[in-house]
Amino acid sequence: MTELETLRHSCAHVLATAILKIWPEAQFAAGPPVENGFYYDLELPHRITPEDFARIEEEMKKEIKANNRFERIEVSREEAIAMAERGELAALGGRTEPSKFKLDIVQHIPDGEVITIYRNGQFTDLCAGPHVSHTGRIGAFKLTNLASAYYKGDERNPQLQRVYGTAFKNKTEMEAYFTMLEEAKKRDHRKIGREMELFCFDEDVGPGLPLWLPKGTVLVEELERLAKETEFAAGYQRVRTPHIARESMYKCSGHLPYYADSMFPPMEFSEEEGGDSVKYYLKAMNCPHHHKLFGAVQRSYRDLPLRLAEYGACYRYEQSGELFGLMRVRSMQMNDAHIYCTEDQFEQEFRAVNEMYLKYFKIFGIDKYVMRFSTHDPAKLGQKFVDQPELWKKTEDMVRNVLIRSGINYVEVPNEAAFYGPKIDVQVWSAIGREFTIATNQVDFAVPARFGLTYKDRDNTEKTPLCIHRAPLGTHERFIGFLIEHYAGNFPLWLAPEQVRVMTIGDEDPLVDAAKDLHAELRSLGIRAELDISSDKINGKIQRAEQAKVHTMLVIGKRDLEAGAVSVREHGKGNLGAKPRAEVVTALADAIKNRA
Template sequence: MSWNFIQTPNSLLVPPIENGFYYDFDLGTDSDGKPLAFSPEALEKIEKRMRQIVAGKHEFNYREIGPDEARELFKDQSYKLELIDGLIEGNVDEYGAVIDETPVLSTYRQDTFEDLCRGPHVGDTGEIRPDAFKLLTVAGAYWRGDENNAMLQRIYGTAWHTRDELKQHLQMLEEAKKRDHRKLGRDLEIFIFDEDVGPGLPLWLPNGGIIIEELEGLAKEMEGKRGYDRVRTPHLAKDALFERTGHLLHYAESMYPPMEMEGVRYYMKPMNCPFHHKIFDSKSRSYRDLPLRLGEYGTCYRFEKSGELFGLMRVRSMQMNDAHIYCSEEQFEEEFMGVVDLYLEYFRIFGVEKYVMRLSTHHKTGLGKKYIDNEPMWLKTEEMVRNAMKNGNVPFVEVPDEAAFYGPKIDVQIWSAIGREFSLATNQVDFAVPARCDLSFINRAGKSEIPICLHRAPLGTHERMIGFLLEHYAGKFPVWLSPEHARVIPINDSHNDYAQKIAERLREAKIRAQADLGPDRMNAKIRQAQLMQVPYMLVVGDREVENSTISLRKRDGSRQNGLPVEEFVAAVQDRIATRSNEL
């Protein structure tokens, strides 16, 4: 396949992404109407041709063009014509976001190829090391992420300064494959998806249920120490509630369609806050009641597009570590930073060493559409967040035009043990919805005042958090979080009674354990426990029965023979109680 062949009238360049780049192609469909795709052999030929082009040291020449010339230049490329029309007629960029500056149409030309692109570029192809880039995969991708649009073929690639950097990155990708949470979740019997249930709706297996309970137990413990009250709310509500809060105006496209019963329209809840607002408003409040912190692990439902669903990372049913803090303006900074401190404590527990806190702000062009139309309050609350973070000596970066519709927020990005980035949690300021819901309290002066509401979810959702932890730990959860703490393995059937006795003692001590009394040989049982990443394997035979001991094999391969049972129990209880990351 020649390079000129793949520069079809139906190709689309997309800006670089982290650690790489991609390019979309519409190759048409086969006789059955299915999108045609690149073969692995085609990918190799494309990569070979790219190296030849790089060796030519062709300059990248930038120029700006007018709408008429742009439409003529790309008259056979429907996708680019759509982009051009969006820029010129609607000030909409390639992602569908409104831009406030005057749109500029620009191209880059390299040898005989000219493409619509904003740039910037290197000076010429000679600056690209031919041994430091590689095409990785081909994947299907809907045009503009909309499943109602055409399915394109997306070629992913990566480029680095040196061959060694490329090699290191490829090694990281191989490690990431081993840590893929979808594979580990299936292999470790944590969760599954089923076509009859529906996409994006995970089924939690017993092992997953245990991890969820441990995470929820951690959150309840941490929040209990910080004065949170726990509440529970239903999974659906009348449309009037979501109309009042503004969610139907700003969030309807992410909500499941309504169901009508007895002439009343109901929606599955996409978030818990409207219900918590009702709980706040269930009685009169005074400044003495504030701050009021309402926490709930509520299940929410969002209709994520099919093309955006990804394992546990993007789902349609989610259990959120949710809470809403109602406070006065004077209490804001202490409460806001209390949430940030909770993030940092969780990072310590899970061994997260790299993170970034992003202050997501509004953009004035979105007022009245994407955002609540109240510019003074946007500026005020954004400055309140800046000051709180600065006063708390917590580093942050600002990201414009990514706020919630009702106020600014801190979004938390974390990195796993192998350096992959995840979006985890949020701490949102809501200056708008409490007023829409007529929430108020009597302040110290005896006057009615509208509270500020903080929406926060330090552990995000069970789904995304467990997906992250599966990769972060490579399935080797710390002891306290492991679905099974210990497995007792008899050398032969004559030791089954003793193995069962040991397992019962461990369960009495609140250690999750079972005795493997199946017909397999001892080595096969050990291998199976290792595959399931059980932290401790307790082998028992004649010597252990005689001395009331165990032979301990840890998941990391270390061993200890002749260990008294109670000494092992005490050690494991300590690991669990302290939520230690040590084995």
């Protein structure tokens, strides 16, 4: 756990202590730290409401002020079971009713695993830890919301109350967090997406299946254009693959059964009358298709590295409770590519991918990022990870060396690798400090061999290439969701759905003709320009354009017409003054071309 996670985990115990002082009959299940806070699940006849928060927080403050020590005690399985049966776990003492959830948890702890309890003041709980040294080390905290959850996430089990909270080292950090949350509500990509008419969902289409409206499609196509230009310059070749494939291919790749739960159920039918039935799956990942493309042509070492790129549509059966706007969807278009290379080429190729990430960060104004380097767990070889320990060590060392030599900001996380090799997940922070996972860069040392992929080396022997899976812009869906919140819908000129709106001060023929002529010129240069030549007052026209988050407004009045100029306004910046028409057009075209 990180230092902040440890603090929040400790605060969860303080929450339980406080609840028990108010309602001694409460039965507690799990109380882990989670992203941005913590929660504790409990069973209690009294239904906790937000009106109870102040009372609970007051008791929590007393426990923190008491500065009780978190005492770690190792116990045997028999001792832990006896304590649970006597009602001594997740309790303050004196209760005779068994701690039923803790008893169940103890009974499911694997044999040989160390069992520990933690005590702070009167409260004793079954817990693996770690915790801060004393309750007084917990800084600022706040209870945030309530929910219901089935014990262990199983609807056959009792439904529990879940109390959420958050904690920080000090009040300043907590206030900054809640300020960020308020700003995040204003920037919610679902809200802005509706207001700007970027995308929508429809029950007849199905949950998690976004429909892109014309303005949202602009964002999709601009991102795809950026990726294609960048990848072309980096020596990638574009390919296209179908949206479905036979079960046999996904068995060969190993995605079945590893990822079966994330794939849509198969379509089963007979391809020939009276023949055996065959299963087809919607494509959940592009890599097996790309492996087939590599294998379709006889390859030599001279062909490597081979970089195959595709904005491939994929479909994943995310659970309905996990769907969230564009961030978690069931259909997605992925900025995918697979690099087939020799071991000697690996470092240069992996480093080039990371440098592509950094280039994109600069374009989008992403100042804070970290690469999460995910490694395997040797104890789970053959289960969660392919059973090739030597290749795991070798490829993890290779990735680690690239990260160190590149000077890239990274953290190492065990037990989160892909089943076929180590990977990097890219964490970025938006302009308001909200964290997102947007992209991945993975090493695959196992699957090319399963597909029999080989190339002829200099010595005329057949060798299997390494494969790098990479998606610097992730999916259109998640990346655009991030960008909406990052920019609050105020997209830079090159990306804005409506880049320019030409408007007149009045509707006299000379003004209208000049506006139409300017509009036509802008459109001929590929600039997304619209026209407002209505008889409305100019303040109303400007207000409409501001509300629509049009990037640049070009206003033509009588004086502008006489001077061969236009008055320039920029969304959020106001009036930038009158400028020569030709100069304005050239500046706009250059800024869009250079993605300024």
